[in-house]
Amino acid sequence: MNTLSKKTWRTGVALLLLSSLCVLESQPAQAEYGDVVINNQSDAAGMRPAIFPHWFHRIRFRCxxxxxxxxxxxxxxxxxxxxxxxxxGEFCGACHNGEVAWSVENCDVxxxxxPGTPTQVHGNTVQKLIGGGADKPAEKKQ
Amino acid sequence: MRQRNRFVTGAAALLLWMALGGMPGESMGEDQPAAVNTFNRLMKPKSERNLPPPQDGIHDPANPGTGLLQPPKEAFANMEPLSAGNYVNWVESLKKKRITPRYDRLDPNAEAVVFDLDIVREVKGSMPDVVYPHDRHTQWLDCSNCHPDIFVPEKGKNQISMAQILMGQKCGVCHGKVAFPVSECRLCHSKKKGAAPAAAAAPASQEDAAKAAPKRAK
Known part of the structure; x- marks a missing residue:
């Protein structure tokens, strides 16, 4: 019984170390497929770029x-x-007006x-093929 | 006792193997040369799919609002799986009412105007022909989203190539950005070449199109 628990314990520790290694590794961006980063003006205005989660909105609205x-x-x-x-009331403001969805005072949501993340559709095929943003791959190449 | 011991060791070995399989290949630094030859180096392991916003590499974890955002895994829990994209089959999830996205900004009861017409595109290569289902697309989209800017609504007027799609044109305007990516070949290339049109998957004729068209009138 003693050897059994010792073995289990040792394997447990090894597994824990391995899994923590997986988590701690620094990752390239792994954001959700279809997340849109919009950084037309944000960086210049001292704001973080806006991120539009397509998946979240797709659950609630048709395209x-x-x-x-x-x-x-x-x-x-x-x-x-x-x-x-x-x-x-244009664009996001058609819903993000405090009536259909929460209003603009929640800036940081x-x-x-x-900061510095270029405008892109995250995880898109062009980005995977040649890097950079969605629509101007050559210019935004990192 | 001995059997149990062997079982535990076996289970531990299995877990260990699974953990190793889940190791991110890409993320290994250059200072770990042993890791450059990991199995499936460019494939995202399950542990790296649908990460919560603070860990996804694009959201700023230092931003207070980031913590308010929903982790995708939570939202996708009851949805139909797919092997690429968001790892969610949106069309099936909608069909099975796992999600009920509004068709109108304000009216939760507005019904989608569905246009049921399959277009079969015979492809030049050895791949099966493409069946384009209008119904699955009009569940989500309006005619004006594709016609006439992306696709001329006329038979034979649209030259489409995989190269264009890969570069984000034609089908690639959505497929490869938000809709399932081109890795899912058989979702489009689904009709065996030369096969007699089966009753269920029969390509609708132009007459069907004409019959269905008045439904679109608003």
Missing amino acids: KVCHADLGFKFKAGGNQISMLKIID CHSGK
């Missing part, structure tokens, strides 16, 4: 609501979104990206 009804183009950074427009 059509934003991309047809609200006029969001299928292009990361291609919509010229500004806080002024949002407050006026959207502006939550690491």
